[in-house]
Amino acid sequence: xxxxxxxxxxxxxxxxxxxxxxxxxxxxxxxxxxxxxxxxxxxxxxxxxxxxxxxxxxxxxxxxxxxxxxxxxxxxxxxxxxxxxxxxxxxxxxxxxxxxxxxxxxxxxxxxxxxxxxxxxxxxxxxxxxxxxxxxxxxxxxxxxxxxxxxxxxxxxxxxxxxxxxxxxxxxxxxxxxxxxxxxxxxxxxxxxxxxxxxxxxxxxxxxxxxxxxxxxxxxxxxxxxxxxxxxxxxxxxxxxxxxxxxxxxxxxxxxxxxxxxxxxxxxxxxxxxxxxxxxxxxxxxxxxxxxxxxxxxxxxxxxxxxxxxxxxxxxxxxxxxxxxxxxxxxxxxxxxxxxxxxxxxxxxxxxxxxxxxxxxxxxxxxxxxxxxxxxxxxxxxxxxxxxxxxxxxxxxxxxxxxxxxxxxxxxxxxxxxxxxxxxxxxxxxxxxxxxxxxxxxxxxxxxxxxxxxxxxxxxxxxxxxxxxxxxxxxxxxxxxxxxxxxxxxxxxxxxxxxxxxxxxxxxxxxxxxxxxxxxxxxxxxxxxxxxxxxxxxxxxxxxxxxxxxxxxxxxxxxxxxxxxxxxxxxxxxxxxxxxxxxxxxxxxxxxxxxxxxxxxxxxxxxxxxxxx
Amino acid sequence: xxxxxxxxxxxxxxxxxxxxxxxxxxxxxxxxxxxxxxxxxxxxxxxxxxxxxxxxxxxxxxxxxxxxxxxxxxxxxxxxxxxxxxxxxxxxxxxxxxxxxxxxxxxxxxxxxxxxxxxxxxxxxxxxxxxxxxxxxxxxxxxxxxxxxxxxxxxxxxxxxxxxxxxxxxxxxxxxxxxxxxxxxxxxxxxxxxxxxxxxxxxxxxxxxxxxxxxxxxxxxxxxxxxxxxxxxxxxxxxxxxxxxxxxxxxxxxxxxxxxxxxxxxxxxxxxxxxxxxxxxxxxxxxxxxxxxxxxxxxxxxxxxxxxxxxxxxxxxxxxxxxxxxxxxxxxxxxxxxxxxxxx
Numbered sequence: 032x033x034x035x036x037x038x039x040x041x042x043x044x045x046x047x048x049x050x051x052x053x054x055x056x057x058x059x060x061x062x063x064x065x066x067x068x069x070x071x072x073x074x075x076x077x078x079x080x081x082x083x084x085x086x087x088x089x090x091x092x093x094x095x096x097x098x099x100x101x102x103x104x105x106x107x108x109x110x111x112x113x114x115x116x117x118x119x120x121x122x123x124x125x126x127x128x129x130x131x132x133x134x135x136x137x138x139x140x141x142x143x144x145x146x147x148x149x150x151x152x153x154x155x156x157x158x159x160x161x162x163x164x165x166x167x168x169x170x171x172x173x174x175x176x177x178x179x180x181x182x183x184x185x186x187x188x189x190x191x192x193x194x195x196x197x198x199x200x201x202x203x204x205x206x207x208x209x210x211x212x213x214x215x216x217x218x219x220x221x222x223x224x225x226x227x228x229x230x231x232x233x234x235x236x237x238x239x240x241x242x243x244x245x246x247x248x249x250x251x252x253x254x255x256x257x258x259x260x261x262x263x264x265x266x267x268x269x270x271x272x273x274x275x276x277x278x279x280x281x282x283x284x285x286x287x288x289x290x291x292x293x294x295x296x297x298x299x300x301x302x303x304x305x306x307x308x309x310x311x312x313x314x315x316x317x318x319x320x321x322x323x324x325x326x327x328x329x330x331x332x333x334x335x336x337x338x339x340x341x342x343x344x345x346x347x348x349x350x351x352x353x354x355x356x357x358x359x360x361x362x363x364x365x366x367x368x369x370x371x372x373x374x375x376x377x378x379x380x381x382x383x384x385x386x387x388x389x390x391x392x393x394x395x396x397x398x399x400x401x402x403x404x405x406x407x408x409x410x411x412x413x414x415x416x417x418x419x420x421x422x423x424x425x426x427x428x429x430x431x432x433x434x435x436x437x438x439x440x441x442x443x444x445x446x447x448x449x450x451x452x453x454x455x456x457x458x459x460x461x462x463x464x465x466x467x468x469x470x471x472x473x474x475x476x477x478x479x480x481x482x483x484x485x486x487x488x489x490x491x492x493x494x495x496x497x498x499x500x501x502x503x504x505x506x507x508x509x510x511x512x513x514x515x516x517x518x519x520x521x522x523x524x525x526x527x528x529x530x531x532x533x534x535x536x537x538x539x540x541x542x543x544x545x546x547x548x549x550x551x552x553x554x555x556x557x558x559x560x561x562x563x564x565x566x567x568x569x570x571x572x573x574x575x576x577x578x579x580x581x582x583x584x585x586x587x588x589x590x591x592x593x594x595x596x597x598x599x600x601x602x603x604x605x606x607x608x609x610x611x612x613x614x615x616x617x618x619x620x621x622x623x624x625x626x627x628x629x630x631x632x633x634x635x636x637x638x639x640x641x642x643x644x
Numbered sequence: 645x646x647x648x649x650x651x652x653x654x655x656x657x658x659x660x661x662x663x664x665x666x667x668x669x670x671x672x673x674x675x676x677x678x679x680x681x682x683x684x685x686x687x688x689x690x691x692x693x694x695x696x697x698x699x700x701x702x703x704x705x706x707x708x709x710x711x712x713x714x715x716x717x718x719x720x721x722x723x724x725x726x727x728x729x730x731x732x733x734x735x736x737x738x739x740x741x742x743x744x745x746x747x748x749x750x751x752x753x754x755x756x757x758x759x760x761x762x763x764x765x766x767x768x769x770x771x772x773x774x775x776x777x778x779x780x781x782x783x784x785x786x787x788x789x790x791x792x793x794x795x796x797x798x799x800x801x802x803x804x805x806x807x808x809x810x811x812x813x814x815x816x817x818x819x820x821x822x823x824x825x826x827x828x829x830x831x832x833x834x835x836x837x838x839x840x841x842x843x844x845x846x847x848x849x850x851x852x853x854x855x856x857x858x859x860x861x862x863x864x865x866x867x868x869x870x871x872x873x874x875x876x877x878x879x880x881x882x883x884x885x886x887x888x889x890x891x892x893x894x895x896x897x898x899x900x901x902x903x904x905x906x907x908x909x910x911x912x913x914x915x916x917x918x919x920x921x922x923x924x925x926x927x928x929x930x931x932x933x934x935x936x937x938x939x940x941x942x943x944x945x946x947x948x949x950x951x952x953x954x955x956x957x958x959x960x961x962x963x964x965x966x967x968x969x970x971x972x973x974x975x976x977x978x979x980x981x982x983x984x985x986x987x988x
Binding site: 109236237243375 | 847974
């Protein structure tokens, strides 16, 4: 039962950080907390949005919740839960679900759900094949959008062809198409996701009943796919390392190398170098379209935009190949292990009836899982990367017209403000006079940059409002790792600040001690040294190449199916996810012990050790 | 089989009527290739021969059947008389020779002498524990004496009262005795191949302490406790307790308790590798018997793992297994457990 005395702060008690009021007010009105919001339970979505949101990046939350809610509420008609409310304060995104509680409503929705969702399950493979076609078309459409530009005069062709539309209109067209495409991508994203998670959770639930003490990771290992797209970028880095050795150009890759210099050298050294560069191009399209973050922030650049991450991994892989260490992913062995696990648990069941249900459920889970693991590459990585880069082009165009100093400044505008700035530019080009933007936006950009910095210094409560007794939304439990237990842990963590032990989800077993490297954003990845334990708010599959350097991983947010958990298991790396507070309570350089089987992290030092002493 | 003595390698669980539950189990494990300290069973035939010799001099079974089980004084008096006779009156020469010959052939510096009742460990679990075990028995003569004491335990007050109360006929009452090489245990304990708390068959629970397992079984030392995935080997619980003492060999035979210093007391008594080895053997035994097991084990000073006992787990196995989920005609209906809100 909810402990009335022990709750999280009410939304109305949160204060906007002084001096950032104008930046706060610039978020859309429907994302501002209002007094009625005190009635609802909220939690900080630090899994997807661990850092304060730039005003433009807010579209990632908005488009996702528009689409997710539509599928939950109106397309698949989930019986017990509809969409997700979201609010923004001090750059932080809080979300709360909209449950269905009236039994009659639920009964009606059950009927709707069964004819809709079951259709998806029955035709899963065909629909998923169609889905990939839709996504690839959408990606091709986005790639085909031209770079926005304004000529001094229209080319004569406009006249000769009777085009009847001038270049300034293209800016609006490109922008709106790109915004439309981004929203469409998020609809595709949620076309399968909740159904996939639900089927997985059904199997999960069965296993928990049959084997009350089974670990989440054991269940996940029974379901895990082997050919998922999320492993592919890392596979490509390994392939490039192997090719470098085979072509005899491996000596060019060293720790701390200057990538541009290396690329120039390889171009100079003859055929072998050129051949390797050709291999690099093959890997880059499309597999380096992975974001080095989660793809939810404009500054989560892809490997294609910044080759640092794959190149940082190359020397390590090359060393391993040359010393005869096998770096290949043992797919056949992994499949064999998975099948053995499924068979061994099956053998423990008591009755034929249980075995029949188990067979049905594992079969469904295996059918849906390729989408659950694979969608992220197409949506959050490939498409999102294209999207933010297109916005960058507008940033550059408006910069060139004096709206602000730097291309990146564009992300301090909301998507609606950006459209108005584009219209301002369109007008000024049409008028042949001055735009208002250059005298309007620089001060606002400066103010918002300061606000983001200020908000980053302030922590945020993991949740707000009274804790509900039940958290039924399968998406919440699965994706965010939020359960009654984890909320209680978060509440207790604040009341027992002296404890040296943090509890989280056991993501991958093994006990390891080592120095903690608290990495608060993607840019800090390069600080990781061989033998470190990664402590972060949340990580994702594209960090996989640096998993060869670290000995364990700990995160604030994440459930047993979070990407860190999947990848950690894949790499056999001890990991504890969903600790709630690891990045706040563990200091950089402290020695910690990670017990991935029990889901505990123990702080061994009282004081942080000197770095590189 | 009517021999007075049977080697572990010659018997199995089906021989329980003559070698008792413990003897049959150790024979079965030996046959299954599980490491068991070598030994033999003094069979119920040996007991029956001895009892016949006793009965020839004065009644035994008739006296037990005649005594009023509610008259504690009378039962105590009879117990004293019968136990004295079992320990003191001469053994038939062939029985004694058979035990001594087997003891010589075993060639162990020390043995454990453990009662192996034909009812113990079987359907009547509550009867278990009424018999005796003697550790670190050093000589052949002592071994024979301890075998007699095991037999005598059939006539303990508790044992007789139990039989009288439940109307068990004396005719079928017999006891086999296990004689096996003593394990010089560094660490010992018990293992359940399911969870004692939830009945979960996918985990193995291991409890252990320093020295002989008798300290764990008797509850005199709080053991370390681990819970691990039976199939995955993940260790989900590690409760390392303060093990204040251990039981070891006493000079001149028997066991003695010695205090442990703080460092040893708080150190885990098993390594992760040993836990995995225990898991492997636990799974093998469970697979052999096709049901969850309650196992006693020891690791000797050289690190070798030995099995001392395995019997079917009884508490959870006795419960009716309800189906976990119905098997609907359309398997998709399973997902309504999640989406239908009927999950809790």
